[in-house]
Every structure is written in structure tokens, then in C-alpha cells.
Amino acid sequence: MRRLLYSFLATFIMGTAYAQQDSIAVAYDKTPLNLRHISDDDLQKYRNDPDFNYEIVNSDPSWWDDLKTWAGNVLLRLFEAIFGVERATGLLATFLKIVPYLLLVLLVYLLIKFFLKVNASNHRQARKSGNSVLLSEEEHIIRNEDIQKLIQEAVNDKNFRLAVRYYYLHILKLLSEKELIAWELQKTNSDYLKEIKGIDLRRQFSEITHLYDYIWYGDFPIDENRYHKAENAFLNLQKSVKANA
Structure with a gap:
């Protein structure tokens, strides 16, 4: 009777182990592959599309780039002289980046104000000259x-x-x-x-x-x-x- 019980337990354990091994077996996809061919004309369309051009083109800096670089260098040297560090970080670094734009806006404002003042002065002078009566x-x-x-x-x-x-x-x-x-x-x-x-x-x-x-x-x-x-x-x-x- 004891032998029969041992034989039953051994058979149950081996069957369970085999079932576990079988459950983790890799399933291979045997679906036939459908290969798609891309013609040279289709490839040429992508080659001509600038959105797919990932080459880095080095161009000469513009006057605006030179101005930003100059202003940034001046501010950086000023920053180094005041704080004794070589590189700005955080909010100060962001501020230094936008300073050239602020300077440009200020310059445009001053130029517009100057020309408006000159134009108004010329207009008043013309009126005085044309009215004949001072x-x-x-x-x-x-x-x-x-x-x-x-x-x-x-x-x-x-x-x-x-x-x-x-x-x-x-x-x-x-x-x-x-x-x-x-x-x-x-x-x-x-x-x-x-x-x-x-x-x-x-x-x-x-x-x-x-x-x-x-x-x-x-x-x-x-x-x-x-x-x-x-x-x-x-x-x-x-x-x-x-x-x-």
C-alpha cells in the first residue's frame, strides 16, 4: 500500500513539472513574411524633403549673431569681475541670454523716439515758416x-x-x-x-x-x-x- 502511494505522488509531481515546462514554451510566428520593396523614386522623394535632412550645415554668423556674442561676452566678463566666477548658472544664465534682445528693443525704442522728436520739430518749424505771421x-x-x-x-x-x-x-x-x-x-x-x-x-x-x-x-x-x-x-x-x- 505504501509503495502504491509513493508511486502516485511521484507520478503527480512529474506531471506537474512537465505541465509547467510546457506552459512557458516559446511560440514561434510561422506567418509568411510579405516583403515590401521601395523604389528609387520613392527614396528620392525623401532625399529631397528637407524634413528628412539631418545634416548639420555650418553657416557664417550673421550680424545679429555677432551682436549677441559680443553682448554676452561683455556681460560675462562683467559677471566674472563682480562675482569672481567663470560661468553663470540658473536664472542668471537665462537672464544673460535674453539681455541682447532687451538691448535691441531698447535701441529700437530710442531710435523711434528720436525720429519722432525730429519730425515733430520739423513740422513745427514748417508751420512757422508757412504761416507768415509769427x-x-x-x-x-x-x-x-x-x-x-x-x-x-x-x-x-x-x-x-x-x-x-x-x-x-x-x-x-x-x-x-x-x-x-x-x-x-x-x-x-x-x-x-x-x-x-x-x-x-x-x-x-x-x-x-x-x-x-x-x-x-x-x-x-x-x-x-x-x-x-x-x-x-x-x-x-x-x-x-x-x-x-
Whole structure:
């Protein structure tokens, strides 16, 4: 009986071991291989495609590359002199890399600012040259010139902006002669407006002042029709000034 039990156990153990060996056996794929052939034309397409070109081409550095290298070297030498180390790391290294771009932005900003300033200065100078009447001449015109004659000459020359300028000086002269304002070269048009007592007269003077500022200082283009409309406003104020005298 004991022999029979030993024989059974031996048979069971050997069968289990064989089953384990069989379960880890490698399975080979016996499916036939289907080989695909690539033609020379297909290969040439990939050769001509720059996305598949992995060759490193060494090109001459541009001026921008030279500028970045120069700026980086200057900052690196400065960094070495201050901190006594040969190489920047971390955030400082990142900062040193973007410094050339910051310098370029600053340079462009300064150039734009410079040219805008020069252009504005030239524009103001051109306006002074073209207007024919400088602020320093205002007192001379009011005190000594025949303004009505100047108005007529400007109209004959089709220089209607200048005619409006003379008309406004004529009104200031008339208000001063009638002692409705105290004309002084350093005073502003707002000062004269405060000096005028009559409500209707003050309203008319305010209207022609806005009209004058718009046409003369605003470089507003004015043709003959618009000039005559402005002239009517000046003539109406002139009548009101004489009536209030």
C-alpha cells in the first residue's frame, strides 16, 4: 500500500513539472513574411524633403549673431569681475541670454523716439515758416498795420487761413480800442474772454475764438465758401462791438 502511494505522488509531481515546462514554451510566428520593396523614386522623394535632412550645415554668423556674442561676452566678463566666477548658472544664465534682445528693443525704442522728436520739430518749424505771421509780429500788426488791407491781400492770394488770422487780430484791436479788453501780448484768448462784460458779446467772441483756433492752429483746410462763413461771424461780432461802444 505504501509503495502504491509513493508511486502516485511521484507520478503527480512529474506531471506537474512537465505541465509547467510546457506552459512557458516559446511560440514561434510561422506567418509568411510579405516583403515590401521601395523604389528609387520613392527614396528620392525623401532625399529631397528637407524634413528628412539631418545634416548639420555650418553657416557664417550673421550680424545679429555677432551682436549677441559680443553682448554676452561683455556681460560675462562683467559677471566674472563682480562675482569672481567663470560661468553663470540658473536664472542668471537665462537672464544673460535674453539681455541682447532687451538691448535691441531698447535701441529700437530710442531710435523711434528720436525720429519722432525730429519730425515733430520739423513740422513745427514748417508751420512757422508757412504761416507768415509769427507771434512776435502780433503786437506790430495790431498797433501799426492796416489790418483790413492785410485781410484783402490774403484773400486775393487765396490764403484764407491767413485772412482768418488777420480778422482775429482785427477783432482784438477793435475790442482794445473800445476799451472792452486790455490787450497785452502775454495774455491768452481766455483772459480776454473773462474781461468782456456783455453776455452776448462774450458768447460771440467765444465762438470766433473756437473758430480761429480750429482753422489756424488746427491746420484745418479752408476753402473760399468756408472762409466766407467765418468772415460773416467776424463781421457780426464787429457790429456788436461797435454797438456796445
